[in-house]
Amino acid sequence: MITIENLLHWIQETLLQLNLTNDMNQPKGFSRLGYTKEEQDAHEQFRVIAQNLGLETHQDSAGNQWAVWKVDENASTIAAGSHLDTVYNGGGYDGVAGVLTAFAAVKILKAKQFKPVKNIAIVAFACEESARFGVSTIGSKAVCGLLNTDRVANLKDTNGITLQEAVNDSGLNWQDIQEAELATDAFEQFIEIHIEQGRLLEKTRKDIGIVRAIAQPTRLLITCEGMTNHTGTTPMNDRQDALVAIAGLISHVESAALQMNERQSIPVMATVSTIKASPNAMNMIPGQVVIGVDIRSTNADLKQEMVEVILSFIQHTEVKRSVTFHIETLADDPPIQLDINIQGVLAELCEELNLSSMIMDSGAGHDAMNMAKRWPSGLLFIPCRQGISHHPDEYTDSQSLLNGAKLLAAYFSKCNEAPSC
Amino acid sequence: MITIENLLHWIQETLLQLNLTNDMNQPKGFSRLGYTKEEQDAHEQFRVIAQNLGLETHQDSAGNQWAVWKVDENASTIAAGSHLDTVYNGGGYDGVAGVLTAFAAVKILKAKQFKPVKNIAIVAFACEESARFGVSTIGSKAVCGLLNTDRVANLKDTNGITLQEAVNDSGLNWQDIQEAELATDAFEQFIEIHIEQGRLLEKTRKDIGIVRAIAQPTRLLITCEGMTNHTGTTPMNDRQDALVAIAGLISHVESAALQMNERQSIPVMATVSTIKASPNAMNMIPGQVVIGVDIRSTNADLKQEMVEVILSFIQHTEVKRSVTFHIETLADDPPIQLDINIQGVLAELCEELNLSSMIMDSGAGHDAMNMAKRWPSGLLFIPCRQGISHHPDEYTDSQSLLNGAKLLAAYFSKCNEAPSC
Numbered sequence A, B: 001m002i003t004i005e006n007l008l009h010w011i012q013e014t015l016l017q018l019n020l021t022n023d024m025n026q027p028k029g030f031s032r033l034g035y036t037k038e039e040q041d042a043h044e045q046f047r048v049i050a051q052n053l054g055l056e057t058h059q060d061s062a063g064n065q066w067a068v069w070k071v072d073e074n075a076s077t078i079a080a081g082s083h084l085d086t087v088y089n090g091g092g093y094d095g096v097a098g099v100l101t102a103f104a105a106v107k108i109l110k111a112k113q114f115k116p117v118k119n120i121a122i123v124a125f126a127c128e129e130s131a132r133f134g135v136s137t138i139g140s141k142a143v144c145g146l147l148n149t150d151r152v153a154n155l156k157d158t159n160g161i162t163l164q165e166a167v168n169d170s171g172l173n174w175q176d177i178q179e180a181e182l183a184t185d186a187f188e189q190f191i192e193i194h195i196e197q198g199r200l201l202e203k204t205r206k207d208i209g210i211v212r213a214i215a216q217p218t219r220l221l222i223t224c225e226g227m228t229n230h231t232g233t234t235p236m237n238d239r240q241d242a243l244v245a246i247a248g249l250i251s252h253v254e255s256a257a258l259q260m261n262e263r264q265s266i267p268v269m270a271t272v273s274t275i276k277a278s279p280n281a282m283n284m285i286p287g288q289v290v291i292g293v294d295i296r297s298t299n300a301d302l303k304q305e306m307v308e309v310i311l312s313f314i315q316h317t318e319v320k321r322s323v324t325f326h327i328e329t330l331a332d333d334p335p336i337q338l339d340i341n342i343q344g345v346l347a348e349l350c351e352e353l354n355l356s357s358m359i360m361d362s363g364a365g366h367d368a369m370n371m372a373k374r375w376p377s378g379l380l381f382i383p384c385r386q387g388i389s390h391h392p393d394e395y396t397d398s399q400s401l402l403n404g405a406k407l408l409a410a411y412f413s414k415c416n417e418a419p420s421c
Helices: A004-018 A037-052 A096-111 A138-143 A163-169 A174-180 A200-204 A242-263 A300-321 A340-352 A367-371 A398-417 B004-018 B037-052 B096-111 B138-143 B163-169 B174-180 B200-204 B242-263 B300-321 B340-353 B367-371 B398-417
Strands: A056-059 A065-069 A077-083 A119-125 A189-195 A208-214 A218-225 A268-278 A288-297 A324-332 A357-362 A377-382 B056-059 B065-069 B077-083 B119-125 B189-195 B208-214 B218-225 B268-278 B288-297 B324-332 B357-362 B377-382
Touching: A004 A037, A004 A096, A004 A398, A037 A056, A037 A065, A037 A096, A037 A119, A077 A096, A077 A367, A077 A398, A096 A119, A096 A189, A096 A398, A119 A138, A138 A174, A138 A367, A163 A174, A189 A367, A189 A398, A200 A208, A200 A357, A208 A340, A208 A367, A208 A398, A218 A242, A218 A300, A242 A268, A242 A288, A242 A300, A242 B242, A242 B268, A268 A300, A268 B242, A268 B268, A288 A300, A300 A324, A340 A357, A340 A377, A340 A398, A357 A377, A367 A377, A377 A398, B004 B037, B004 B096, B004 B398, B037 B056, B037 B065, B037 B096, B037 B119, B077 B096, B077 B367, B077 B398, B096 B119, B096 B189, B096 B398, B119 B138, B138 B174, B138 B367, B163 B174, B189 B367, B189 B398, B200 B208, B200 B357, B208 B340, B208 B367, B208 B398, B218 B242, B218 B300, B242 B268, B242 B288, B242 B300, B268 B300, B288 B300, B300 B324, B340 B357, B340 B377, B340 B398, B357 B377, B367 B377, B377 B398
Parallel strands: A077 A119, A077 A189, A189 A377, A208 A357, B077 B119, B077 B189, B189 B377, B208 B357
Antiparallel strands: A056 A065, A065 A119, A208 A377, A218 A288, A218 A324, A268 A288, B056 B065, B065 B119, B208 B377, B218 B288, B218 B324, B268 B288
């Protein structure tokens, strides 16, 4: 057996180890981008931790790092994990929490002398964040056979290095990356723990969020064409100012989303997140403005309703302001539903463990959204302070990490009893 | 004498000559930036035209090109002119119209065998446009002793060439540029003809605009600080979205200016002309937005009222949205009043010549705004099609150019009668 104190201490030490630091308080946060030496160094620590726990390790051809508690080659395998890469100046919990709690769950089971009859695999997926190449979850996409190599090979980072080059520079071979795909019988199921990156758990004082569905964004690129003209000579009532036209849309998107959320329980989030005005000169009326709109909900109908709200506003504005709009749909992916049985088991286990829990949706994408397309999958959230993430101030306390680890240990244990948990 | 047909033909030929082209219809317009070979080539054509008219030419140490109808060294001099440089892909009338009509006025007077008793000086000021170095009216500033050489010497163009280097590359000497300043007795007065760069004359079907005052901009750089957060995990009612906050301000600036213009006769123009959002990433709520606001009116009180409207809205928004604003005043120059006596004489002459005219304000800056600080100065507008300027579609018909030339010729003639016109 292991005491709670020792376990909390081990969690803190392992958290530092995976973050390659002696102090989680880093004013500039952690910059450990996908397919960099920093990510590889974290994967090296993953191997050290795994080996200390008596697990077998291997890296696949996409750079995903695996650790397996292998008990029987012919038995099924329960997989768990997340990722170790971060955004630029990110936090030390996004991703790390999922890998760390999986290891901690194994540590708990091993301390209890638990004898699994199914294999347990822990994974650190490579390059989950889109921060470097603008595309997310490269490693888990490869495992799930969802990676379109032609489409992503030549995406560049800010230094002009392509994804293909970065993968090759990591000691891998881009030509082999598809070999990371696993057969359907490789896993019985997959489970991921992640920090919430929102404030719902903190506000409702819940220990655990059991995720029902993952919202995938609908993304629009909206261009408004007005007329560039001199700011000093063009009367206010004789302008086709594209920025004023877009400003109305920005305000309308927010107020429409707020109204929709008052009306029904599943939230829709709509954000004008990018903007570029031309000519963007102090003495010229903006003649063209391009904005990016990110719309999310686990209810696809609500996303579509928001798109229609935008279309309607645009039509009205075209008439009112003599401007023209052009809309390009960059993404329109349906929400991913997670396994309902796994949610049920997790909810029961929370009660048994005296952990308060709630069913909730995920507004952000995670490796689990790829895994869910291939294997029954679950996603658990633990609270993070003030919902702050992708930021040096990201923080989750050790108790929350311990709660996740205990729940995962109980889940592994439970699944060992059932033929298919 | 010269027939109207011949004069119109001469105006068309000289327009082509000053624009260094055989065809005014140029899809990419004219790119004749200050202190470039293109501007020098136009100045060379200025000299050819001047010499054909029997005028003496000289270049000053700021690169301004002068042509003088010298009748008496001890007599006073009436100066007229504008500039020959353009913006990138600009039109062939902005600036050129003022030089061309001044030459045409001399041609009319010479054809009439007019014998002036005062000298007449025609000028093409160097580098009037801010397009190359971000600062306007370099040449006329030098003539007026208003050029702060320390402040502008190292301003760079898009190729990294400094103003100082560009001046030296033009065969001038930066160290001598201040020597272009002229004594107060150099001129009795200055008059500039310019295309309106607005639609007021076209809409009211007036031949001539007699400018009362030149609006100089008040320019604000407004930063809104909110909180960057994930677009998918941050509830709509728990955001500090700097872009939504700024969008409200953009709309408010327009509606407040429209209201102010309904209330009183002197227009105020307020434009949010530049915008930059951070992090400007598709999945992040904008945490910081910086906008540039350009406010113009020939009534300084109205500009101040608009600033106060903005301050009031910002205070309200800070409370409502938990964002903070920071305002930097980049410019706050008072309007330039033009000489009231000159306006009166010009209005009388318009009646005599059967030209319809109106008193109006200039929203844009011109060389006359510097000259007005040193000498009694006048500024005349002629219509340009649809108010389009700084664009290849810029166009003013020959009749409007002829109207300007006739008015200027009449003005030169009138001033010869009076001791000080």
